[in-house]
Amino acid sequence: MPDAQVTDVPELVPARMVNEFAYCPRLFFLEWVQARFTDNADTVEGRYAHRNVDRQAGAAPLPDEGELIATRxxxxxxxxxxxxxxxxxxxxxxGAVRPVDTKKGRPPDTEEGAWEPERVQLCVQALLLREAGYTCTEGILYFAETRQRVTIPFDDELVRLTQGLIAELRQVAARDVAPTPLLDSPKCPRCSLVGICLPDETNALAARQDWPVRRLLPRDPSPRPLYVTTQGATVGHHAGRVDITLHKETVDSVRLIDISQVCVFGNVQVTMQLLRELFTREIPLLVVEPEGAAAPPGHLRHRQIGLAQHGVVSLAVEPDNDLASPVDHHPWAVQEAPLDGVGGGGGVAGQAPAQAGTNRRGHH
Structure with missing residues (x-):
């Protein structure tokens, strides 16, 4: 059965996604199409290696405005x-320019001096520079661990490879089914999405491999939940820390990087600054009643409304109001209507059942 197709593929493909696709098409699909990502030590170290070059240093001169010396x-x-x-x-x-891409680690011992995904990503940058009017025939891969610069020539073979991968990437992105995982690949154990991709498990269930599933140990994240139960407390954010104050005095302070989620119970205030920081870092915030569900069961009321919409039950209606009254306002709020296949037999819709004086709203 062919994969279903979708049409909302973005117009512009990031160069880094071409790198991901060359490394593993399934990784690209999970990260770019499904927007699923999680960090591991390698991705954090990679961001740290980019900390200097990620700082903008002004606009670069256009090709006809003079020679470009360097820009970040x-x-x-x-x-x-x-x-x-x-x-x-x-x-x-x-008069020519060359892109420099920073990579963590050290260069591999290969003839090209770099892995294919890294060379392809650099070639994408060269294609964009050429399209902007610059002369670009080679690029540099800088490896932060060994401080080595590896020159990558942009020959016709590399350009054809890059253009072919971009075309194939767009075809994969147009599908709503992820590509199959790699088979017994050494890339998988250190991939940050291995816990989402589950390559061995997926291949085993699809009968694509007959060897035992590799044992991959889940990480034990150091951040822990923060629970705030003191009534009247305020939870705020300042300088990378979550401060808990009571009567304008700070009673506790926790580093934000040590928190996996924030749970507040009852009358606890959360400042807008903390809300913004939690949302930015995608840290969950749970607001909970201090003593559990004291109100009537909302899930039961939700089901009653759904049954009423399908004609299974009818809600009581005030004589002088054409809208259904709130459930709490009637000693009998839900009346049974005849329905084939439903046991119990009840009264006619719109009429009170025999035990009309009995409270049938559920337990309070």
Whole structure:
């Protein structure tokens, strides 16, 4: 059965997603199409290695405005190519430019001096520079661990490979089914999405592998939930910390990076500054009653409304009001209506059942 197709593929593909696709099409699909991502030590270390080049350093001169010496964090996009990229560093030399992409770790011991996904990502940046009018024949991969610069020439073979991957990427992104996982790949154990992808488990269930499933241990995250139960307390944010105050005095303070979720019970105030920070960091906030559900069961009322909409039951109506009254206002709020296949036999819709004086709203 062919995969169903969708049409809302974004016009511009980020250069980093071309890298992900070259590394693993399923990783690309989970991260870009389904927007599913989680950090591990490698991704955090990679962001740290980019901390300097991610700082913008002003606009670069246009090709006809003079020679470009160097500029950091240059944003490039092209609707003709359907690509967008942020180049870590662009160096100028004799009228030509070359992109410099920072990578953590060390260069591999290969003939090209770099893995294919890294060379493809650099080539995407070169295509965008050429589209913008610059002369670009080579790029640099800078490996932060060893402080080595590896020169990558943009020959016809690499350009064809990159363009072919971009076309294939768009076809995969147009599907609503993720590609199958890699088979017994050494890439999987250190992938940050291995706990979401589940490559061995998925392949085993699909009978694509006959060897035992590798044992992958889930991480034990250091952040822990923060519970605030003191009535009248205020929970706020300041300088990367969550401060708990009572009567204008700070009674506790916790680093935000040590918190996995914030749970407040009852009459506890949460400041807008903390709300904004929690939402930015995607940290859940739970607001809970201090003593459990004291109100009537909402799930029962929700089901009653649903049954009424399908004609299974009818809600009591005031004689002088054409709207159904709130459930609490009637000693009998839900009246049974005849329905084939429903046991119990009840009265006619719109009439009170025999025990009309009995409270049938559920327990309070």
């Amino acid at each position: 964090s240059l944003q490039l996009s092209s609707t003709a190519l359907g690509l967008v990229a942020r180049v870590d560093l662009v160096e100028g030399d004799g």
